[in-house]
Amino acid sequence: MTDIMGSAPVPASRARRSSLMAQDALSKRRNAAEARFKIYGIVAIVIAMLALVWLLISIFSVGLPSFRQTFLTMPIELPADKLDKSGVRDVAVMSKVTTVGYAAVIQAALEKAIKEKGIDVGTMTPKDIAGVISLEAPAQLRNYVLANPELVGTTIDFEVLANGRIDGFFKGRVTMESAQLDSNVKPEQLVLAEKLTEAGIMAKRFNWGFITAPDASDQRPEAAGLGVAIIGSFYMMIVVLVLSLPIGVAASVYLEEFAPKNRWTDLIEVNIANLAAVPSIVFGILGLAVFINFAGLPQSAPIVGGLVLTLMTLPRIIIPARAALKSVPPSIRDAALGVGASKLQSVFHHVLPLAAPGILTGMIIGLAQALGETAPLLLIGMVAFVRDYPGMPLDGFFNPASALPVQVFSWTTRGDPGFVERASGAIIVLLIFLLIMNAVAIILRRRFERRW
Amino acid sequence: MSVSLISLIVVILAVAGFILARRRALAHSGGDARKLHSLPQYHGMTGVLFTVVPAFLVMILWLLVQPIVFENRITAMIPEATAADDATRTLVMADVRRLAAGLDQAVSQGKLREADIEGMRADLTDVRGRLAEVGVALGSNVQQSVFQAAKAYRLIRNTSSLLMTGVVLATAVAGFFYAMSRISVDYRARNVSERFMIGLLALASLVAVLTTFGIVFSLVFETWHFFTLYPPFDFFFGTVWSPRFGGGSTLGILPLIWGTLYVSFIALLVAVPIGLMSAIYLSEYASKRVRTVVKPLIEILAGIPTIVYGLFALITVGPLLRDYFAMPLGLGNSSSSVMTAGLVMGIMVIPFVSSLSDDIINAVPQSMRDGSLAVGATQSETIRKVVLPAALPGVVGAILLAASRAIGETMIVVLGAGAAAKLSLNPFEAMTTITVKIVSQLTGDTEFASAETLVAFALGLSLFVITLCLNVFALYIVRKYREQYE
Numbered sequence: 001m002t003d004i005m006g007s008a009p010v011p012a013s014r015a016r017r018s019s020l021m022a023q024d025a026l027s028k029r030r031n032a033a034e035a036r037f038k039i040y041g042i043v044a045i046v047i048a049m050l051a052l053v054w055l056l057i058s059i060f061s062v063g064l065p066s067f068r069q070t071f072l073t074m075p076i077e078l079p080a081d082k083l084d085k086s087g088v089r090d091v092a093v094m095s096k097v098t099t100v101g102y103a104a105v106i107q108a109a110l111e112k113a114i115k116e117k118g119i120d121v122g123t124m125t126p127k128d129i130a131g132v133i134s135l136e137a138p139a140q141l142r143n144y145v146l147a148n149p150e151l152v153g154t155t156i157d158f159e160v161l162a163n164g165r166i167d168g169f170f171k172g173r174v175t176m177e178s179a180q181l182d183s184n185v186k187p188e189q190l191v192l193a194e195k196l197t198e199a200g201i202m203a204k205r206f207n208w209g210f211i212t213a214p215d216a217s218d219q220r221p222e223a224a225g226l227g228v229a230i231i232g233s234f235y236m237m238i239v240v241l242v243l244s245l246p247i248g249v250a251a252s253v254y255l256e257e258f259a260p261k262n263r264w265t266d267l268i269e270v271n272i273a274n275l276a277a278v279p280s281i282v283f284g285i286l287g288l289a290v291f292i293n294f295a296g297l298p299q300s301a302p303i304v305g306g307l308v309l310t311l312m313t314l315p316r317i318i319i320p321a322r323a324a325l326k327s328v329p330p331s332i333r334d335a336a337l338g339v340g341a342s343k344l345q346s347v348f349h350h351v352l353p354l355a356a357p358g359i360l361t362g363m364i365i366g367l368a369q370a371l372g373e374t375a376p377l378l379l380i381g382m383v384a385f386v387r388d389y390p391g392m393p394l395d396g397f398f399n400p401a402s403a404l405p406v407q408v409f410s411w412t413t414r415g416d417p418g419f420v421e422r423a424s425g426a427i428i429v430l431l432i433f434l435l436i437m438n439a440v441a442i443i444l445r446r447r448f449e450r451r452w
Numbered sequence: 453m454s455v456s457l458i459s460l461i462v463v464i465l466a467v468a469g470f471i472l473a474r475r476r477a478l479a480h481s482g483g484d485a486r487k488l489h490s491l492p493q494y495h496g497m498t499g500v501l502f503t504v505v506p507a508f509l510v511m512i513l514w515l516l517v518q519p520i521v522f523e524n525r526i527t528a529m530i531p532e533a534t535a536a537d538d539a540t541r542t543l544v545m546a547d548v549r550r551l552a553a554g555l556d557q558a559v560s561q562g563k564l565r566e567a568d569i570e571g572m573r574a575d576l577t578d579v580r581g582r583l584a585e586v587g588v589a590l591g592s593n594v595q596q597s598v599f600q601a602a603k604a605y606r607l608i609r610n611t612s613s614l615l616m617t618g619v620v621l622a623t624a625v626a627g628f629f630y631a632m633s634r635i636s637v638d639y640r641a642r643n644v645s646e647r648f649m650i651g652l653l654a655l656a657s658l659v660a661v662l663t664t665f666g667i668v669f670s671l672v673f674e675t676w677h678f679f680t681l682y683p684p685f686d687f688f689f690g691t692v693w694s695p696r697f698g699g700g701s702t703l704g705i706l707p708l709i710w711g712t713l714y715v716s717f718i719a720l721l722v723a724v725p726i727g728l729m730s731a732i733y734l735s736e737y738a739s740k741r742v743r744t745v746v747k748p749l750i751e752i753l754a755g756i757p758t759i760v761y762g763l764f765a766l767i768t769v770g771p772l773l774r775d776y777f778a779m780p781l782g783l784g785n786s787s788s789s790v791m792t793a794g795l796v797m798g799i800m801v802i803p804f805v806s807s808l809s810d811d812i813i814n815a816v817p818q819s820m821r822d823g824s825l826a827v828g829a830t831q832s833e834t835i836r837k838v839v840l841p842a843a844l845p846g847v848v849g850a851i852l853l854a855a856s857r858a859i860g861e862t863m864i865v866v867l868g869a870g871a872a873a874k875l876s877l878n879p880f881e882a883m884t885t886i887t888v889k890i891v892s893q894l895t896g897d898t899e900f901a902s903a904e905t906l907v908a909f910a911l912g913l914s915l916f917v918i919t920l921c922l923n924v925f926a927l928y929i930v931r932k933y934r935e936q937y938e
Contacts, residue, residue: 030830037832041733044726048750048806051799058768059760250656258650259657270927272660277853277923278916279860281887282667285912288894289670296519296549311663318660344646365755372757375862375887379894394456405759405863412766412867420767427760438755 059431063424065171069207069222070162072133072196076109078145080153089149099138102145103130106137106160117199124188132189132196134161136216136223161209162202164222164418166193170204173417210425214387215402215410221418224411226426228386232302232401233371235390239306239397240370244313245363249352251314252321252359257347276315283312284376292380299381302390303397308380309370317366324358325351357448364441368434374405382406404430458511458617462624466503469628473499476635490642495635497645502631505652507624514616525608529601544598551594551602552609554583569603671916674909681903687910693873693884695893695904703907705914707873711883715794715869716858718879722798724851727805734806735813736835747810754803758863765796765868778880786870791879793868797858804854808930812846813839815934846933852926856919862887886915 023031082101086093107130114121114129121129137160144158145151161167165185168174170193179187196202213225259265287308291297297304328351336346352359377383382403390399402410404426411423477495481487488495523545530544558564564582573596580594635641679687682703690704730750734743770787773795778784816839824834840847870882871892893908 030833034830034832037835038733038737041729041737044729045733045746045750047726048730048753048799048802049746051802052749052753054768055756055760055764055799058764062767247656247659250653251659254650254653254657258653268657268661270924271664273927274920274923275660275664277856277919278667279862279887279919281860281862281890282671282912282916285890285894285909286663286667286670289674289909290666294519294670295515311659311666314663315660342642342646344649368755372759374757374759374762375866375891378891381895383895405757408759408763409863409866412763423763424767427763430757431760434755434757 059424059427062421063426063428066210066421066425067207067428068204069210070167070170070193070202070204071159072110072162072202073157073159074109074113074201075155076106076141076158077112077155078105078152083145084149084152089152091146091149094149094152095146097142099142102138102142106130106133106141113201114196117201119192119195119199121192122188124192128186128189129192131185132163132166132193132202134163134220134222136220137161140223161222162193163189164220164416166190166202167222168418169193170197171421173421210422211429214389215385215407216387217385218414218416221414221416221422224419224422226404226407226429228389229402229404229407229426230429231390231396232305232382232386233404235302235393235397235401236306236309236403237367237371238393239303240310240313240367241363243306243310244317244366247310248314248317248321248363248366249359252318252325253347253352255318256322256325257351258343272315272318276319279375280312280373281375281379283308284379286311287376287380298398298400300384300386300400300402301398302401302403304380305377305382305403306397308376309373312373312376313366313370316369317363320362320365321355321359324355324362327358328354354450357444361441361445361449364437364444368437368441371437372405372430372434374403374409377403377406378409383410385410404433455511455515458620459508461621462504462507465624465628466500469499469503469631470496473631473635476632477639477641480635480637487637489638489640494641494645495639498634498641498648499628499631501645501648502627503624504627505648506627507620510623511616511620514619518612518616522605522608522612526601526605529604530597544601547598548601548605551583551598552605555602555606558583569606573599667916671909671913674906675913677901678903678906678910681906687907691875693889695907697904701904703903705886705911707875708884708886708889708911709914710875711790711869711873712859712885712887714790714879714883715797715865715885716855718790718794719797719801719858720851720855722795723801723805723854726798727802727854728809728847730802731806731809731813732835732840735810736831736839747807750803750806753799754807756800758800758861759867761796761800762863762867765792765864769796770868773880781880783878783880784882786880786882788868788870788882789880790869790883793865794879796868797861797864800861800864801854801858804857805850808850808853809843809847812843812850812930812933815846816842843933845929849926849929849933852922852929856922856926859922860887860915860919862891866891886911890915 082105083097084094107126110129110133111126140160141158163185165174165179165182166189169179169185169190174182174185174190176187176190179185179190193202209223210225211230212227213223214228215225216223255265255268259268287304291304291307292299332350332354333346336350337343341349382401383406384400384402386400386402388399390396390401408423408426408430411419411426474492474496477488477492478485485492526545526548530548555564555569559566559569634644687703687705689706690702691706692702692704693707695701695703730746734747738746766788770789770792773789773792774785774787777791778786778789820838820842821834824838825831829837865885865888869885869888871884871888872882873884873889874881876883890908890911893905893911
């Protein structure tokens with residue numbers, strides 16, 4: 001350790017002259033190195049923190065606007081001669097009128113509203129005027145009318161989505177200059193949108209549809225929602241919970257309390273440690289080969305996703321569960337055995353309840369990881385475009401569905417820039433779920449974990 | 453009968469088993485539980501276990517073996533001419549299954565009767581048209597041989613389902629009566645049920661082994677399949693990756709391995725200094741208060757799903773690097789690049805390096821620090837010359853684990869690194885990795901049995917082997933290191 005003091009030996013004469021009051025050159029250098037080293041550490045931490053903040057700010061600033069959406073509210077006449085020629089209000093007959101028929105109704109309503117408010121539309125064609133409304137609006141109106149057939153013949157106040165580009169204009173994504181270059185929107189339409197806003201027809205409000213509606217096609221980012229994805233993720237989490245909690249607890253109890261120390265248990269232990277570090281995409285390949293090609297389960301079904309995520313999560317649950325069991329002191333077991341309990345009774349009546357908070361915490365964190373996992377789900381077909389809500393359990397587990405993180409991915413692959421905003425919004429929803437789960441885990445740990 | 457219905461019956465039988473076995477035990481002892489060897493509920497427990505467990509095991513085994521048997525029986529029925537090789541056979545099998553499902557649907561909707569199907573011939577009736585009526589769209593007209601196979605498939609399936617119901621319920625009932633017959637005053641019900649339970653626990657711990665087995669088996673099997681279609685030498689040593697749908701692809705893994713290693717290298721270049729320095733600061737300098745705040749904050753980075761990082765790379769980091777670095781330097785104009793993916797992945801990997809290194813540095817005995825400080829070394833000198841050398845093996849293990857994490861990472865590279873397989877040194881160029889290509893080959897529309905799809909399994913196997921070696925090596929180092937100071 002001599003080189004700590006620097007290479008040159010200190011001459012005796014200088015050493016005598018050194019003072020406690022004034023630092024000599026070598027001490028100065030060493031103290032400076034000390035300060036520098038400390039600063040490196042602080043800088044490293046600050047960079048890590050800044051990266052976290054930057055990541056969150058960038059996602060939130062892009063994603064938050066997706067929760068608010070531009071709507072047009074106007075009175076819409078529902079002419080009986082167009083929507084229900086038979087006049088019997090029979091839904092089966094009325095559903096023969098396609099969305100094209102409803103589009104005409106909406107267009108007429110918008111033109112009337114524009115006239116009433118005295119808005120000058122200049123030389124715009126009727127098609128351009130109707131272009132400020134979402135392509136999804138006729139379908140919305142049609143569903144609403146088919147659900148309430150008695151409304152035909154009356155005038156209702158109805159709220160329809162504005163076109164994604166118009167919505168983008170109010171959120172700063174589309175400008176007059178970009179509209180000039182864009183074949184999907186014209187500057188005149190943006191001017192009209194501004195006037196409609198002044199007239200109170202067009203307004204931005206919180207959009208529940210983003211959370212409840214199903215996905216929408218490429219040209220309709222404004223109508224795309226997370227409904228199917230949230231249900232799909234929820235179903236998968238149920239499958240993961242139902243399978244991995246009993247299996248995970250049983251496996252960790254066996255390995256920690258009962259397993260004899262031999263090569264076989266060693267093998268299982270090494271196996272679990274390695275499985276926890278296997279790339280998640282490999283589990284996707286496993287799911288594709290075993291559950292879909294071999295067992296013939298349907299593609300994009302939550303049951304397959306749940307099974308794959310269960311296999312992936314199990315080792316990540318077993319490891320903390322074993323740690324929790326290990327932290328229960330042996331005196332508890334000895335006391336139980338001492339009063340005549342069997343080994344199994346001592347574990348199930350005493351050790352397991354005491355380890356339960358730790359096991360549950362690990363379980364919730366494992367579930368949270370599974371909720372955010374994307375790659376394996378891509379391989380089992382969860383990227384498919386699904387617009388129908390899956391049914392109720394248990395049948396619903398076999399229906400096609402999407403999942404939150406996969407929905408994010410499929411939105412990033414779409415062409416319309418409106419989908420980037422949607423994808424970031426979906427991530428905010430995902431992060432909120434993760435935050436809740438982790439908060440529950442932390443509270444559980446704080447309240448119930450015992451330190452022995 | 454459906455699986456859920458059978459399960460329900462078995463469960464009801466088990467509940468009955470519990471109640472009856474308990475009652476029987478009490479009856480044997482004349483109502484005095486003290487005379488029994490085991491408490492009455494343990495007698496009940498044996499009733500449950502003997503009813504449920506064998507029945508469910510039989511059912512699971514049946515469901516696992518069933519598809520193999522079906523496949524063999526049906527494939528044998530299809531003439532050689534229609535299914536010349538593996539690829540077409542898989543397609544024909546899919547047709548058979550779809551047709552059978554269509555017939556089921558037609559029957560359940562009442563459009564067809566079983567007797568009708570028996571007499572139907574694909575060359576005489578328009579099967580495709582009939583099925584279209586019930587909403588089952590078939591791709592092409594149905595061949596007679598395929599139709600016969602579908603009929604046979606339905607027959608086997610129905611017989612199998614009937615047989616399974618019989619066998620499973622018989623097992624359950626047999627278990628039930630076996631449990632009942634064993635009950636007596638001296639029956640050691642507690643010992644029996646406990647041994648049974650421990651067996652079940654051991655079975656649960658086998659799931660992990662089965663998973664590994666499943667991974668290895670499916671990867672090796674399909675990879676071997678791939679190598680019958682594509683020469684292994686060209687795969688492992690080919691420098692060109694250009695899959696063509698419709699055959700004639702060149703599938704060399706080297707550009708993908710290069711991309712993977714390049715991205716991971718940049719990620720480690722970011723993560724190792726930052727992670728290591730913050731671990732050192734947190735374990736050696738920081739006060740307890742700072743530590744309790746900063747440590748969880750860094751670990752948040754590990755809890756964020758990788759798709760979030762992927763989107764971050766796509767919408768923020770990528771365009772930023774392109775506009776301020778790549779374009780002014782004239783190195784490229786692509787927003788997805790090795791640099792983008794590497795930087796973002798580096799951020800993701802920081803907590804893996806820092807928290808493991810933190811543990812390891814904390815495990816270095818305090819006496820070593822004290823000794824160094826006592827001879828007059830400053831704190832940073834102690835860290836650099838005493839603590840770090842002592843912790844080095846562990847830190848290397850942590851870095852290797854982080855590297856395996858980076859190599860297996862998918863979403864960040866899918867969204868950040870690009871899709872072009874290239875062997876280039878320019879970090880601002882788009883390159884691609886093994887994981888990206890697994891995703892793109894398996895989510896495409898090509899038929900499953902083609903080399904273009906099966907190559908994903910060979911890639912998966914390579915990835916599995918690489919990460920497994922890194923993990924085993926890293927875990928070995930970390931374990932050895934821990935033992936050293938315990």
